[in-house]
Amino acid sequence: MKKINVLETEKFDITHKILKILSDLESRHILFSIINKSKSVQEIAKELKIPLSSAYKKIQSLQENALISDELTFTKNRRRARLYQSRIIDVKISIFKFEPTITLKKNLKNRYE
Secondary structure: OOOOOHHHHHHHOHHHHHHHHHOOHHHHHHHHHOOOOOEOHHHHHHHHOOOHHHHHHHHHHHHHOOOEEEEEEEOOOOOEEEEEEEOEEEEEEEEEOOEEEEEEEEOOOOOOO
């Protein structure tokens, strides 16, 4: 049986996953740009001046880690659109004896929950 070292456990630990996401500048900007108003990936990419492919990749990661929610809706011209909104409004990170703790404050403006 293979022994797993401490660094390998990161991929299974949600705290480390969230820390990794929050350490990424584009992910943070995306997350906090959709606190008050839900937006499509195209709107997010245009607003933040990032490539659309990067925006899709970051949003997928944020969604997989339950930091954003989404809703399928219809535009004025009857096209389907997926809108994303942050599930959190504030993040506090503390580290004590090498162990990080993350406190997430729920976004009460999130209308998809």
